[in-house]
Amino acid sequence: MGDSKTLNLNVRKDFPILSKKILEKKDLIYFDTAASAQKPNAVIDETNDFYENHYSNVSRGVHTLSVESTFRYEDARKKVQKFLNARSENEIIFTKSATEGINLVAQTFYEKFMQKGDEVILSLIEHHSNLIPWFFLRDKYGVVLKFANIQPSGEIDIDHFESLFTNKTKIVSLTHLSNVFGTELNEKVISICKDKNVPILLDGCQSAAHLKIDVQKLGCDFYVFSGHKTYGPAGIGVLYGTENLLSEMPPYQGGGGMIGDVSLEGASYAELPAKYEAGTPPLVEAHGLGIAIDYMNKIGLDNIIEHENEITKYAFNKLNEIDFIEIHGGDNKRNSIISFNIKNVHSHEVSSFLDVEGIAIRAGHHCCQPLMKHLGVNSTARLSFGVYNTLEEVDKFIIAIHKCKEFFNK
Amino acid sequence: MNDLINDLYQEIILDHGREPRNFGECEPHNKSADGHNPLCGDNLKLTFLLNDQNIIEDIKFTGEGCAISLASASLMTEKLKGKKIEVAEEIFKDFTNLVSGSDEDLKVLNEEDSLYALKGVGGFPMRVKCATMAWHAFKQALKD
Numbered sequence: 001m002g003d004s005k006t007l008n009l010n011v012r013k014d015f016p017i018l019s020k021k022i023l024e025k026k027d028l029i030y031f032d033t034a035a036s037a038q039k040p041n042a043v044i045d046e047t048n049d050f051y052e053n054h055y056s057n058v059s060r061g062v063h064t065l066s067v068e069s070t071f072r073y074e075d076a077r078k079k080v081q082k083f084l085n086a087r088s089e090n091e092i093i094f095t096k097s098a099t100e101g102i103n104l105v106a107q108t109f110y111e112k113f114m115q116k117g118d119e120v121i122l123s124l125i126e127h128h129s130n131l132i133p134w135f136f137l138r139d140k141y142g143v144v145l146k147f148a149n150i151q152p153s154g155e156i157d158i159d160h161f162e163s164l165f166t167n168k169t170k171i172v173s174l175t176h177l178s179n180v181f182g183t184e185l186n187e188k189v190i191s192i193c194k195d196k197n198v199p200i201l202l203d204g205c206q207s208a209a210h211l212k213i214d215v216q217k218l219g220c221d222f223y224v225f226s227g228h229k230t231y232g233p234a235g236i237g238v239l240y241g242t243e244n245l246l247s248e249m250p251p252y253q254g255g256g257g258m259i260g261d262v263s264l265e266g267a268s269y270a271e272l273p274a275k276y277e278a279g280t281p282p283l284v285e286a287h288g289l290g291i292a293i294d295y296m297n298k299i300g301l302d303n304i305i306e307h308e309n310e311i312t313k314y315a316f317n318k319l320n321e322i323d324f325i326e327i328h329g330g331d332n333k334r335n336s337i338i339s340f341n342i343k344n345v346h347s348h349e350v351s352s353f354l355d356v357e358g359i360a361i362r363a364g365h366h367c368c369q370p371l372m373k374h375l376g377v378n379s380t381a382r383l384s385f386g387v388y389n390t391l392e393e394v395d396k397f398i399i400a401i402h403k404c405k406e407f408f409n410k
Numbered sequence: 411m412n413d414l415i416n417d418l419y420q421e422i423i424l425d426h427g428r429e430p431r432n433f434g435e436c437e438p439h440n441k442s443a444d445g446h447n448p449l450c451g452d453n454l455k456l457t458f459l460l461n462d463q464n465i466i467e468d469i470k471f472t473g474e475g476c477a478i479s480l481a482s483a484s485l486m487t488e489k490l491k492g493k494k495i496e497v498a499e500e501i502f503k504d505f506t507n508l509v510s511g512s513d514e515d516l517k518v519l520n521e522e523d524s525l526y527a528l529k530g531v532g533g534f535p536m537r538v539k540c541a542t543m544a545w546h547a548f549k550q551a552l553k554d
Contacts (some may be wrong), residue, residue: 346476348476352534364451372451379450408424
């Protein structure tokens with residue numbers, strides 16, 4: 001186990017849950033950050049403080065608490081804007097989840113820009129949340145879906161992707177960082193979309209806390225991520241969209257907060273971003289997300305990324321040495337995620353076995369059933385890392401994996 | 411080794427998980443249903459032949475899954491073959507109580523039963539669905 005400056009982030013004390021004992025005696029080793037990240041003290045405390053000292057509804061009343069709540073909610077939006085380097089706060093829509101963001105785009109983009117027979121390009125590695133909203137368009141409106149193939153490395157086959165475009169292609173929606181392979185989307189994919197003048201949505205659930213995001217530099221038209229995977233609360237998500245597109249697309253849901261003026265004959269709608277935020281929003285969760293962003297900035301996203309890359313590489317090399325382990329995807333660079341199988345042992349067995357050792361990993365299809373089918377597996381085990389993980393934890397995991405193999409092949 | 415793991419993976423479970431009994435399709439059959447665990451993608455197909463005295467003459471399954479789901483299906487087919495439907499339904503109730511850690515008294519199953527080996531699943535709430543997938547398919551087949 002090597003020493004490293006990046007391993008001295010000294011953040012473990014910030015995460016109270018890391019002192020929990022699993023089954024009363026095992027230290028928790030949390031390798032399931034890709035499913036949901038643990039929360040630092042700052043987020044937990046600030047969330048409590050919001051309820052204890054500042055809570056009211058936002059953007060409605062004029063009293064003190066309403067002002068304090070609204071300030072926190074809008075301040076969180078500013079933090080997200082800077083975090084993504086969006087041009088304006090109007091481009092940041094709070095949703096309840098990344099999933100809701102994709103559904104919002106699918107529905108409203110269709111309504112404004114598409115008709116029966118128009119085409120959407122997706123890929124084989126998409127999470128169900130970036131498939132089903134588009135399936136709805138296919139089933140309800142006769143939209144045609146096309147799926148880009150992947151190479152053995154887990155990356156999108158660029159030539160095949162490019163060949164899918166026709167003059168009916170209206171939008172592309174792809175994962176920015178695969179939740180199974182941990183591989184980043186090739187920038188070339190985005191430039192192809194630019195060349196063809198077709199908007200692209202990036203599903204940033206796995207990239208938001210693990211890559212430096214600059215939506216302007218990326219050149220994407222939409223980007224979604226969720227608060228709970230970025231050390232913030234569950235129940236808050238973000239949709240970034242360019243002001244041009246968001247202005248043209250119609251509102252998603254109707255309700256309070258998204259209106260300009262209402263009479264019984266009809267209504268006009270609020271300006272961005274309120275236009276897409278009908279109903280009382282997850283205001284405390286939005287504030288919590290803002291605090292999580294502060295927390296990541298305090299440590300420095302570059303430091304976090306370097307730290308995670310080091311752990312990922314270390315774990316990859318250790319796993320790669322073991323002959324009974326099959327790693328999915330290629331040897332290319334991965335960001336914080338490794339999927340694998342122990343030969344002849346179902347991922348459920350691996351996960352239950354590791355659980356009693358205190359090690360939390362994900363087992364299953366990772367909401368990517370079409371990809372599992374393509375890989376020819378029923379499920380995989382997945383390691384995913386966060387700012388709080390250490391090389392020592394990886395070493396413990398490797399020992400446990402050998403014990404697991406021995407147990408099931410006895 | 412941890413007791414919980416040894417309780418969960420008793421020798422008989424590992425054995426039936428590796429070599430499931432009654433694996434295949436029952437021909438002829440007059441009842442069938444698919445079992446599916448949407449959380450993990452495990453699935454099975456259950457087929458059986460119910461005769462005019464309401465006795466399960468033959469019962470088989472195919473599918474893919476973890477050791478717990480395969481062993482549970484395998485042990486289920488062994489247990490239910492030759493049973494009257496009324497008895498099979500009592501076994502179903504007992505079994506679901508057994509693996510879900512319910513403290514309800516068992517009526518027809520006891521510690522001597524091979525199915526009792528699946529009691530350890532109670533220590534792993536997320537695995538209860540693995541153990542009951544085949545059983546729910548059985549119930550479903552009776553409804554259809």
